[in-house]
Amino acid sequence: MDIDRRLHEAGQRWRESQGPALQPPSPASLRQAAPPRLWRKGLAAMAAAAAVAAIIFGFVTLHGATTASEAIRNLRARQANPTDARHVGLGPGCGIPAVDMAALGSDLRAGKPVIPGVVGQPTIVHVNIDPDRPQLKTTATVIVAAPGTLPGHGFSNPSQHAPGSLTLDDSGNWKASLDIAAQTQKSTQNLTFVPKVPGLYPVYVIEHATSTATPPTFCGGIPDKGGDAQNVVGWIQVP
Amino acid sequence: MGNGQWAMGCGASGGVMSSTAQDAPKRLSSMEAFSAELDRIMPVLTRVARRFAPLGDADDVIQEACLAAWRYRHRFDPEQGSFQTWIVKILLNESYKTVGRRRRNGLLLGRLADRSHLSTETPSGSSDRQLETLIAGLPRRQREVIELYYFVDLPVQQVADLLGVSSGTVKSTLAGARRRIQFRLAGEETN
Numbered sequence: 001m002d003i004d005r006r007l008h009e010a011g012q013r014w015r016e017s018q019g020p021a022l023q024p025p026s027p028a029s030l031r032q033a034a035p036p037r038l039w040r041k042g043l044a045a046m047a048a049a050a051a052v053a054a055i056i057f058g059f060v061t062l063h064g065a066t067t068a069s070e071a072i073r074n075l076r077a078r079q080a081n082p083t084d085a086r087h088v089g090l091g092p093g094c095g096i097p098a099v100d101m102a103a104l105g106s107d108l109r110a111g112k113p114v115i116p117g118v119v120g121q122p123t124i125v126h127v128n129i130d131p132d133r134p135q136l137k138t139t140a141t142v143i144v145a146a147p148g149t150l151p152g153h154g155f156s157n158p159s160q161h162a163p164g165s166l167t168l169d170d171s172g173n174w175k176a177s178l179d180i181a182a183q184t185q186k187s188t189q190n191l192t193f194v195p196k197v198p199g200l201y202p203v204y205v206i207e208h209a210t211s212t213a214t215p216p217t218f219c220g221g222i223p224d225k226g227g228d229a230q231n232v233v234g235w236i237q238v239p
Numbered sequence: 240m241g242n243g244q245w246a247m248g249c250g251a252s253g254g255v256m257s258s259t260a261q262d263a264p265k266r267l268s269s270m271e272a273f274s275a276e277l278d279r280i281m282p283v284l285t286r287v288a289r290r291f292a293p294l295g296d297a298d299d300v301i302q303e304a305c306l307a308a309w310r311y312r313h314r315f316d317p318e319q320g321s322f323q324t325w326i327v328k329i330l331l332n333e334s335y336k337t338v339g340r341r342r343r344n345g346l347l348l349g350r351l352a353d354r355s356h357l358s359t360e361t362p363s364g365s366s367d368r369q370l371e372t373l374i375a376g377l378p379r380r381q382r383e384v385i386e387l388y389y390f391v392d393l394p395v396q397q398v399a400d401l402l403g404v405s406s407g408t409v410k411s412t413l414a415g416a417r418r419r420i421q422f423r424l425a426g427e428e429t430n
Contacts, residue, residue, distance in 0.1 A: 003421045010367045011389035021285040022298050024277035027270050029302070030309045152336050164403075169336040171343060 117195050117238040125178075125191040125203060125234075141206045142191050143168065144176040144236060147199030151231075168204060175201065193236065201236040273312065277305055280323045286391045287327055291334035293341045300337055304330040320400045327401055331383075373420045381416035384409055 117123040125142060145168060152169040166173045176193040195201065277284075284304070288297035308315075308326045315325050374385050380402075387398045388409070395413075399406040 003417045003424070006366075006370065007385065007389040007417070007420075010370050011392060013367060014390050015286065015392065018286065018289065021281040022288065022301050024274065024281055024284075025302050025305045025309075027274055029306065030270055030274065152339075167332075169332065169339050171339050 114200075114235045114237050117193070117201070117236045119195055119198060119238055122192050122194045123236055125176075125193060125236075142178045143174050143204040143206065144191070144193040145202050145204055146173040146175055147201055149173045149202060149204075151204070168206065195236065195238040198238045201238065202232045203234040203236060205231055205233050270309075273309060276322060277326075280326065283323060283391065283393070284327065284330055287330050287387075288334060290386045290390050291331060291338075293338055296334075296337050296341075300330065300333045304333045307333070321397075324397060324400045331401070369424070370420070373423050376423075377416055377419060381412055381419065384412045385416050385420075388413060 115123060125144065146166055149166040149168060152167050168174070175195075176191055178191040193201070281301075284301055285297070288301050288304075292300040304326060307329050315322060319325070374382055377385065383402065384398055387393045387401065388395065393401070395406050395409050399409045402409070404412075
């Protein structure tokens with residue numbers, strides 16, 4: 001049989017086998033939806049907006065290194081001298097940034113630290129879990145994403161999602177990632193990223209609050225219905 | 240559904256309503272009008288969600304997409320395409336996002352589980368199941384156009400608008416997908 005006809009007939013049978021159409025959200029649900037926000041174009045602007053309203057539960061500390069052994073030395077040195085540490089805060093609530101961005105000097109992009117990396121050499125993303133927020137049953141994923149990766153749909157302006165654009169929705173754009181269960185993991189963890197090509201790699205934190213009875217208020221980005229939020233917390237620049 | 244027209248609805252169950260492009264944002268800003276337009280295109284949205292979202296997630300995905308569309312309604316530009324195309328784009332993104340999340344959580348049971356309605360007791364059911372398996376094995380873009388054109392029943396131009404390509408590209412992609420399915424069918428029948 002002609003394959004075109006066969007596909008048409010299969011499609012027809014499939015449509016006929018379907019039940020009634022699903023229901024759209026009620027007007028009450030629409031009323032509760034967040035009002036439209038005016039978004040600036042570009043990821044940098046989104047990251048700046050995220051900086052104004054930092055979120056939830058922990059710190060993510062970024063440390064750059066040219067070799068693994070050097071990274072460990074740097075890490076120790078910075079732990080011994082906290083004033084030298086470059087870190088980005090995910091504050092425990094809206095508008096409570098956990099770091100003085102001005103103290104970070106020029107090493108910033110859209111208010112977030114830029115960590116140098118080298119092709120083929122490991123860069124360590126140092127993740128500290130905030131021990132003071134055990135009541136938040138929140139999990140998070142720290143991701144080093146491919147250069148140019150946008151937040152997933154629902155977390156940024158849909159008009160940015162042109163065909164072919166990279167987003168966090170496609171896990172193929174995740175170059176390195178680390179899952180954290182905040183309610184059980186309080187210690188420091190390291191996420192190792194080895195860049196294969198030059199570029200400016202955004203470091204994202206995706207927070208999931210789906211396990212909480214009452215999801216905490218997210219202020220950075222747009223949370224989805226399940227209580228997720230996505231934000232850039234830093235960059236890894238690989239020349 | 241040309242430029243400058245705000246066209247809603249498609250397929251057997253969807254009506255068509257047009258107004259000027261300048262009127263569209265005003266009309267969308269009314270919750271009642273927005274809900275009415277959603278009602279109109281729900282059959283198409285339902286089919287898209289059932290073809291692209293993971294098993295059991297179609298309803299949630301539609302809810303998310305509709306809420307996102309309402310949230311960003313001021314971004315809808317009727318010059319760029321119909322409201323239906325715009326919201327189906329959002330729905331597709333939402334579906335892929337859910338698939339990715341399920342995959343990361345190890346909860347994706349497989350798209351074929353979604354095809355349980357295809358009875359193997361009849362020759363056509365068995366044949367359709369074979370087709371579904373072959374479609375599931377196609378590259379993503381080919382699978383998208385096959386699903387949207389044959390199963391969701393969108394016209395070529397609307398598939399093209401949805402995917403941001405020309406209608407010629409959609410036609411050639413369809414032809415390539417059909418060749419591939421035909422080739423694999425022939426191989427299976429030989430074996």
